Amino acid sequence: MWPFEQRKKKSLEKLERPGLLSVPETTEEKEIEKIAKKLKVVLDNTKDEIIFLCIGTDRSTGDSFGPMVGTMLKVKGIHFPVYGTLEEPVHALNSKKILKEIKCLHKEPFIIAIDACLGEESQIGLIFLKKGAIFPGKALNKGLPSVGNYHLKAFVNYLDSFKPEESLNATRLNTVIKLADIVTKIISCAIEDYQITRN
Numbered sequence: 679m680w681p682f683e684q685r686k687k688k689s690l691e692k693l694e695r696p697g698l699l700s701v702p703e704t705t706e707e708k709e710i711e712k713i714a715k716k717l718k719v720v721l722d723n724t725k726d727e728i729i730f731l732c733i734g735t736d737r738s739t740g741d742s743f744g745p746m747v748g749t750m751l752k753v754k755g756i757h758f759p760v761y762g763t764l765e766e767p768v769h770a771l772n773s774k775k776i777l778k779e780i781k782c783l784h785k786e787p788f789i790i791a792i793d794a795c796l797g798e799e800s801q802i803g804l805i806f807l808k809k810g811a812i813f814p815g816k817a818l819n820k821g822l823p824s825v826g827n828y829h830l831k832a833f834v835n836y837l838d839s840f841k842p843e844e845s846l847n848a849t850r851l852n853t854v855i856k857l858a859d860i861v862t863k864i865i866s867c868a869i870e871d872y873q874i875t876r877n
Contacts, residue, residue, distance in 0.1 A: 714863075716807055717790075726788040728787070728788050729760075729788065731761045731791045732747050733825075734768075735769040740794055740796070740846035743834055744762055747861050748760050748762040750858060751865060762776075789827050792829070795834070802836060810828070811825055830865075832857040832861060835850075
């Protein structure tokens with residue numbers, strides 16, 4: 679994982695505020711544990727069925743972050759429903775159908791949405807956990823329905839406001855894999871602690 683330049687570190691400090699946790703790609707285990715503990719509190723505070731909805735497509739490097747996390751979670755065999763993998767992605771063309779399916783199969787599910795996002799160059803590598811729904815495809819003006827009770831997002835690249843799709847397609851696969859691995863560790867750690875306290 680590459681180190682941030684000094685100017686980037688200053689930008690990161692400004693991002694820290696209540697309800698928003700950010701992690702640079704130079705993430706240490708203690709930072710993963712910090713967000714995992716926050717996520718565990720979120721899991722503890724709901725009695726509804728917990729679902730992880732990983733949004734994106736394997737046809738775009740930057741947008742493959744969500745499906746990559748979904749695949750990694752499936753490989754780890756977590757005991758919660760996971761929608762959106764590299765094999766069966768949840769994307770702009772099928773998201774409405776998948777959301778209907780989730781509502782039919784799960785009564786009042788508590789959805790944690792996972793998606794990639796674009797921002798400033800200094801934000802690349804940040805991961806944040808935040809309450810509320812996300813708007814998939816917002817950067818590309820796709821107008822998809824909002825989804826999620828909480829969401830985990832990662833900045834995979836900077837946003838070129840004139841060519842947002844190129845920003846996603848030009849994202850380094852190495853960045854996406856590293857961020858997906860970190861988010862998978864965060865979720866796995868949170869679930870492990872959650873299950874221990876439930877037993």
